[in-house]
Amino acid sequence: MSWKNSRMSLSTQQQMIPRFLGMRGLMICGAPPVRHNQMSQGFNASPHLGIASKQELSEAEINAFVEATIGKSAEPFLRDAVARADGRFRKRLFEAARAGEGVNQRLIVESSPVPLAVVNGGADSLVNLDYFDTVAYANLWEGRCNRLSGLGHAPFWEAQEEFTPVLERFLRDVETGRATSFYKD
Structure with a gap:
């Protein structure tokens, strides 16, 4: 089972919960659920976040960003995808975040009964894991945030052999109803 191409962007993961009433569970990776006006709490200061907000990227910036987000194992098609992405969207996304626009993702995950699995790479330098x-x-899910030791921002890409069993366990728990056992009334 390959999950390399299934990751959603930060701006849609948690926001899907109230928009898709049939959702039975959600797993997030590298996407801190932040308040719309407090994005900086969920992320570490990093030159790579600056790159992510630029409209135009140089070859060196593209390569640095791909390595920071996907790791050294990134395949060329990922670099090509970053290179062809619409820079106007990147720029607008970060301008909106700085202006406090958007939804309160933290409120969504603090109030939704949908089982949420939080799985991050334990060595992710982009997000504030303690947040x-x-x-x-x-x-x-499991009453805790999961950290996969030694992995970066894209653990599903870097080490499928470690990530996939966690995902499969979550899916089984969602299917059997065990994922909801941590819901607080």
């Missing part, structure tokens, strides 16, 4: 532990999730 994830400050969120009062309404239904956090």
Whole structure:
């Protein structure tokens, strides 16, 4: 089972919960559920975030960004995807975040009964891993945020052999109803 191409962007993962009433569970990776006006709490200061917000990227910036987000194992098609992405969207996304526009993702995960699995690479330098532990999730799978030791921002890409069993366990728990056992009334 390959999950390399199934990751959604930060701006849509948690936002899907109230928009898709049939959702039975959601797993997030590298996407801190932040308040619309407090994005900086969920991320570490990094030159790579600056790159992510630029409209135009140089070859060196593209390569640095891909390595920071996907890791050294990134295949050429990922670099090509970053190169052809519409820079106007990147620029607008970060302008909107700085202006406090958008939804309160933290409120969504703190109030939704949908089982939420939080799985991050334990060596992710882009997100503030400790921030994830400050969120009062309404239904956090296994009652904790999972960190996969030694992996970066894209653990599903870097080490499928470690990530896939966690995903499969979550899917089984969602299917059997065990994922909801942590829901607080």
